[in-house]
Amino acid sequence: MGKNQTITSLNKAIQLAKEGDTIRILPGVYKEKNLVINKRLTLLGEGSPLFDGENKYEILLINANKVEVSGLSFDRSGYSAMNDFAAIKVIDTDSVTISNVQIFNAYFAIHVSNSTRTQIHDNDIIGSPASEQMTGNGIHLWKCSQAHIYNNNIRGHRDGIYFEFVTDSKIEKNFSRKNIRYGLHFMFSNSDYYGHNKFIDNGAGVAVMYSKNVTMLNNWFQQNWGASSYGLLLKDITDSHIEKNKFIRNTVGVLMEGSSRLQVKQNLFQANGWAMKVQASCDDNLFEKNNFIGNSFDIGTNGTLVLNKFTQNYWDKYEGYDLDRDGRGDIPHHPATLYSMLIEQNPTTLLLFRSFIVTLLDKAERAIPSLTPELLRDERPVMKQLLL
């Protein structure tokens, strides 16, 4: 179909098409609204035909299995306070694929609910951050399983990617930046994997909350600056893996609360305000072979109870020697300083940062620990930066 073809509207084309047909869409601007696909079709855009929702309408609703949509552009889908309007909405389906689609100025861009095996890849999603609270999520999944989301580029939305009650899914190689709240937001979503994603310059980084069995591998968390910002927030997470990630230039690299049985290994923490804040409510976590380089504070905590284990990490602030030359420091390293404990309780004392008195206090505390948790230590810190 196209502007100069026999069929000029997609709505008409959908109605004429039979199960399993492919609809080719030629370039042009189409002002169509509330399109519903309720049979197995393939929509194939050629030369990026544009669908304009005129800021009033939802554009496309997919409600059939094995539908494929690719090569289309969507602009200005509508906003509604009560309903989550989206450029593309997918409801109750199996094996739907959305690829090579561009979506601009949408409230929600792609909104998927109650679906299995959804594939969303190679899409460009750009929101309009001008209307702050009026922007929804870029890719929003609710009650889904076995979804695969990869190679997408998302910016200017509330949360770049949002998962709620999503299981057994993969998020790979996406680039999420300049989103107003989180680059990625996970809630109540178990057994998911995300790897090789970049989360840069988002409002508050990435939040993974109330979930189990989440694997986070090889991601970049960068440039999440702000008074209450962090690279990665872990709230009530259990039995998960955080490995080979890079946390660079964040106010707080990782903020952990109520989390247990996490394996935090081979990550790089560089040039953060705090590399990690591990609240006393966390237990049974293992921090092994991570590099801590050039952070203002390595570890912050809010209590004296420590039920976590730090071992074989590289700390650039380690002051011990390695007399037996086994590559390991001879005395344990205490990554939490007295001053970092003070700030946790009284943030205004940051005023004294790098002052003589603070350095003195820290030295004294290191010699005779009183306020800092004695057990918060790395028994075998490595002397040389680890190759990650």
Add this chain to the structure above:
Amino acid sequence: MLLQQLGWLLVYGILNGGTPKSKSSNMSLRIVYIWLLVAGSLLSCSAQQEPIIFGTDLCHFCKMTLMDEKFGCELVTKKGKVFKFDDVNCLLRFMRSGAVAPKDTKETLVVNFEKKGELLAVSTASFIYADYILTPMGSRVAAFSAKEAAVKFNNNRDGKIYTWEEIKKIVP
């Protein structure tokens, strides 16, 4: 209230206490300063609610950034500390945690679902608990200024209308 009256008395005293010579601009400037000082100290004495800044404030309990202007709660202690929450269940979990004793609580407030950012006292608000209400943390509770407003909004759908005391028991 007593403090405020005292303050006014003080200012009045300063204004009248000046000697005839002191009508210079220097003196009046000094009075303005004293005035500001007194006013400032009075302000910082009172425990007051704060408007929620959406997009910036964090939920004290779940640490999520508040984004949805239809939802949110606030708890003000008698000492003037303000805790903000993104959803009713976060507020309730915080209250149940015992971090602030009920006797130290001055006000408990909730955002009016129908008026962006407006804070209502929980005791006067009316609540809808319904599956069709999508809240940030899944409490499914929305607050309204009066029972009539809630009934009107519910419009015979399957939502149930409750008071705060009832909501406290129902929401996990």
